[in-house]
Amino acid sequence: MSFELPPVIEEPEMTIEERVQLARELSERQETFPFHGLKEGSYELLKTADAEDVYGMTTPTDLLLARCAKHGIKVVLGAHPESGNAVALPGDSDDVVADAIRLEHLKLTVGMDPKLWMLIRADLRNAAWRKV
Numbered sequence: 001m002s003f004e005l006p007p008v009i010e011e012p013e014m015t016i017e018e019r020v021q022l023a024r025e026l027s028e029r030q031e032t033f034p035f036h037g038l039k040e041g042s043y044e045l046l047k048t049a050d051a052e053d054v055y056g057m058t059t060p061t062d063l064l065l066a067r068c069a070k071h072g073i074k075v076v077l078g079a080h081p082e083s084g085n086a087v088a089l090p091g092d093s094d095d096v097v098a099d100a101i102r103l104e105h106l107k108l109t110v111g112m113d114p115k116l117w118m119l120i121r122a123d124l125r126n127a128a129w130r131k132v
Contacts, residue, residue: 014122016084022119023077023086032072032091033113038065042105059098067092068101075103075116084126086119 014022038046046061059067071091078085078096087100103123 013125014118019084019119019122020082022115022122023075023084024081026075026115026119027077027086030074032074033116035065035068035073036109036112037107038105039107046101046105057098059095064090064099064101067099073101073106075119076100084122086123 043061043065050058050061067090068088071093073088074091075086076089076094076096078087078100086103087096088103088106089096089099089101093099103120104126106120108117108120
């Protein structure tokens with residue numbers, strides 16, 4: 001018995017303008033989304049960043065993830081919205097400096113908000129040059 005794989009759907013590259021518009025829309029909705037966890041490998045990267053935070057400027061990863069699990073996540077624009085920079089925060093936070101999680105670290109799951117899915121995918125494509 002042989003099985004055929006479904007065709008691979010090529011997603012077009014999102015322009016910076018489209019990304020800014022999508023990030024702005026999700027941010028302005030002020031909606032919290034269920035937190036489905038981090039993609040594979042991201043937890044270790046974030047824990048390494050914890051160890052490098054000698055000034056204590058960010059919330060420790062384990063505490064941040066517990067808050068995301070409890071309160072969900074929301075999308076907010078970064079300091080330079082025109083760049084398309086958006087991050088996830090716990091639903092109970094407005095602190096972009098201490099509580100931000102880059103969207104590229106979020107796990108993509110079936111059934112999540114389609115616009116959030118698209119924004120995470122766009123962030124993943126732009127993440128190759130970033131460290132954390």
